[in-house]
Amino acid sequence: MKKIIYIIIVIVVLIGLIFIITKNKTPKDTSIIKIGVAVDLSGYAANWGEGEVKAVQLALDQYKDKISQPVELIIENTKGNDVGTVSAVKKLIEIDHVQAIIGPTWGDSYQGGMPIAEQKGIAMISPSAAIETLKNKEKFTYFFSTWWPQTSEINTLIDHMNLSDIKRLAIVNDQDPFDIEITDSLKKNIEANGKISVVSREMFPVGVKDFRTIIAKIKSNRPEAVFIQVTDTSTMGPFMKQLKEQNVNIKVYTTPDAENTDNITKFPNAFDGILYAFPSYGQDSSYNALVDRLKSKYGAGASQGPSFVNAYNAATMLFEVLKGGARTGTEIRDALNRVNVPGVGSKDLSFSPQGQLQDVTFIMKTITNNQFVEIK
């Protein structure tokens, strides 16, 4: 019996290896431009990754007739961890011979993939990685991100708090690197501003859904508003619901992640009144047109995920440089450093020397009757 099992397993493994090696040895097909999409399609950030894939496909629909060669998207799941990201990036570069990669999702998981892309000279554009959380970014010249810079977002929030005469603020965030970074930055700016005092700060692991103790502690500090930042979008609903259950009727501030159709569907009315900074494209016709295209391609209930627009802009910038004739890794990187193209919500999508999307203005928005509304 053992011998039979050995033989079966050896055969299966050999077939697998032969398949991989054969694919590996296949000469590059230069008639097709291969673009990798390495995003989280399982785990906490699956909601983000799925939206990112749809956005890239929508961008390709716009560009496929404008690029001189056909473009093929190869989609890989990074699984939201280092090993998954390294495996996906290696497979895309070594086996599929992609010319550039859109991804990965988020900040925590990409750090394992970045050195590989740098070493192989393949440009990566992440739709949802916060450059600010990255140590040694200068070492990674092939890495770009279309996630929004924090400064403008934070200043918009603080301006609104000052206008609303908020004096006492509580801060709540999970232990995701991006969330820590943005709340640290908010706290620092508030303290520098001097008009608002942070009366409490509560941190919890990613994925926590029971906020009753945290809310009780917040309540005891009598803040006039609370700022919440969580990564796992499914935890925002329970927080808002439990806040209302405990009769804590204070202003709730957050970041653009609030504009998530999934949350509204799962927790109807729980988000009413929440205040958040959002890039000014919210009321832009190009944004509305993109959402219409999403619905027409994927159905009316298609989920966007929080980085849908960022992924669309990432793909737009990449396809623009491909349209301009860039093909090798270095050509694509250099062209990305120079690119200036109209995108959703911006007439001038371009990267800063740090590889971050620049010049993004924010507006304040709220949710009323499950609709995302701009605050004039």
Next chain:
Amino acid sequence: MDYLIHIAILIGIYSILALSLNLIVGYTGLLSITQAAFYGIGAYATAILLTSFGMNFFLSIIVGMIITGVVSLAIGYVLSKFDGDYFALGSFGFNIIVYSIFLNWQSLTRGPLGIPGISKPSLFGLDFGENIIFLILVIIFALAVYFTSRFITNSSFGRVLKAIREDEKAIEVFGYNTLFFKLTIFAIGAMIASIAGALFASYITYVDPTSFALSESIFILAIIILGGLANNKGVVLGVVCLVILPEALRFVGFPSDIAAQMRQVTYGLILILLMLYRPQGLLGEYKL
């Protein structure tokens, strides 16, 4: 080729981890769900020593093993008060504690931001930066662990471990101090896991707490159950299957919209079928 080398490196690292857990679970019958914690201690020790103190990688492995050994002796002593399911629950709790320490001791571990920029090993001018050379290093460590494990389990010490697994009370009647044996193998298993952690940190060049969560301990346990408890060859076979399978599924042509979900379903289905038809694992000698 680099992709294949990458898979081979992962197989090597997980083999070390699985062999270490097999000593504890397979040969001694202690259902420990905490191996990721020791794996993490080794990884963080290397990451911190290399990035903050510029220590040599190989020296950092030794330091990591010492730290892990001390920690495992302390926790092993506490866990020795428990039997069976309670032991499993206690070890489960320990993994959560260590994970929380990685997450919250920010001045040391940088918390959720993790530690990037971990360098590749070098020794007497020989640089292990190339993946193929790193693979050779991993294979050397994996073989050393494999033969150490075989030596332990074939020795009289190993026979006592098996006897503890089968009937602890009976072996105590013969005058054996079972606490000594259990603590020793728990510490040896933990120290071996820390070697895997050091290799992982240096290979991926970045560590953060999510790599050492409870799910990782369960994954390592799944490997040894699938491969076969108390059988070193079976354990390596389990590693090969569980590391290659999800990678091989990347090549199955599912429609792109549902590919990730389909791969996970297929992966789960294969595991269920394996457990249905081989509950003792592929080459198992012992059933939990």
